[in-house]
Amino acid sequence: MPExxxxxxxxxxxxxxxxAVDAFGHLAQFSLEESExxxxxxISEIQDDYAEILVDSFANYALEASIVxxxxxxGGELL
Amino acid sequence: MSKKTATAESVRGPxxxxxxxxxxxxxxxxxxxxxxxxxxxxxxxEEFTYAIADRTVALVLDESIYKKDAVFGxxxxxxxxxxxxxxxxxxxxxxxxLRTRGDADEAALEEMAGEFINELLNQMIRHSVGESTMRIRxxxxxxxxxxxDTQTTIxxxxxxxxxxELEEAPLEIAVPxxxxxx
Numbered sequence: 001m002p003e004x005x006x007x008x009x010x011x012x013x014x015x016x017x018x019x020a021v022d023a024f025g026h027l028a029q030f031s032l033e034e035s036e037x038x039x040x041x042x043i044s045e046i047q048d049d050y051a052e053i054l055v056d057s058f059a060n061y062a063l064e065a066s067i068v069x070x071x072x073x074x075g076g077e078l079l
Numbered sequence: 080m081s082k083k084t085a086t087a088e089s090v091r092g093p094x095x096x097x098x099x100x101x102x103x104x105x106x107x108x109x110x111x112x113x114x115x116x117x118x119x120x121x122x123x124x125e126e127f128t129y130a131i132a133d134r135t136v137a138l139v140l141d142e143s144i145y146k147k148d149a150v151f152g153x154x155x156x157x158x159x160x161x162x163x164x165x166x167x168x169x170x171x172x173x174x175x176x177l178r179t180r181g182d183a184d185e186a187a188l189e190e191m192a193g194e195f196i197n198e199l200l201n202q203m204i205r206h207s208v209g210e211s212t213m214r215i216r217x218x219x220x221x222x223x224x225x226x227x228d229t230q231t232t233i234x235x236x237x238x239x240x241x242x243x244e245l246e247e248a249p250l251e252i253a254v255p256x257x258x259x260x261x
Contacts, residue, residue, distance in 0.1 A: 008165075011166075064158050067151045
């Protein structure tokens with residue numbers, strides 16, 4: 001059953017969500033829809049081995065990449 | 080999903096009501112004091128509400144209280160421990176969903192919620208102290224990178240010592256110490 005995640009651009013960088021889709025693309029079927037203010041990712045056909053963790057891992061990846069990108073943008077250190 | 084409350088820390092941010100620059104402390108000690116005051120303000124607080132369900136803790140943070148930068152810092156640390164997903168349920172709010180990597184009972188979930196809030200406070204104080212000491216740090220960086228000739232270096236100090244030693248000799252001629260002792 002497909003699962004959708006909404007990534008608000010106030011919290012996630014659109015480019016990093018896209019890069020997460022590219023990184024996880026071989027493990028499931030991803031559809032990415034970008035609108036003003038958010039990216040909606042629908043995940044389906046997840047490989048059985050990763051069914052339990054893929055959606056959460058994808059969200060983690062997108063968040064980590066977005067935080068790193070945001071910190072780089074403002075020229076600060078990560079922590 | 081059941082709702083829980085905890086005595087914490089969720090009301091006013093440390094920077095609320097502070098002018099941008101006028102009240103910045105002039106020293107690190109003063110900045111640290113500002114951080115401690117911020118912590119005291121936060122501890123003097125309302126109840127904090129979160130919801131727990133199967134392997135999941137969900138909470139909503141007010142962005143006017145919790146700076147986005149502090150939420151990011153906290154989330155970044157928790158990515159190592161669990162799955163983190165942020166949402167924007169409405170203007171000025173940040174939704175946080177934490178999901179454990181394995182099975183977890185209610186006590187473990189409550190502990191995780193508490194740890195998250197503690198770390199969030201820690202990040203906010205770091206943010207506050209960072210802002211308070213920004214001018215001092217900029218000053219030292221500027222001094223380090225754009226030092227003038229008046230800056231004392233190791234070479235200058237050594238040269239100064241040599242000059243002093245020469246002044247002690249009547250003819251100001253450098254004499255090896257072995258010969259001096261002879």
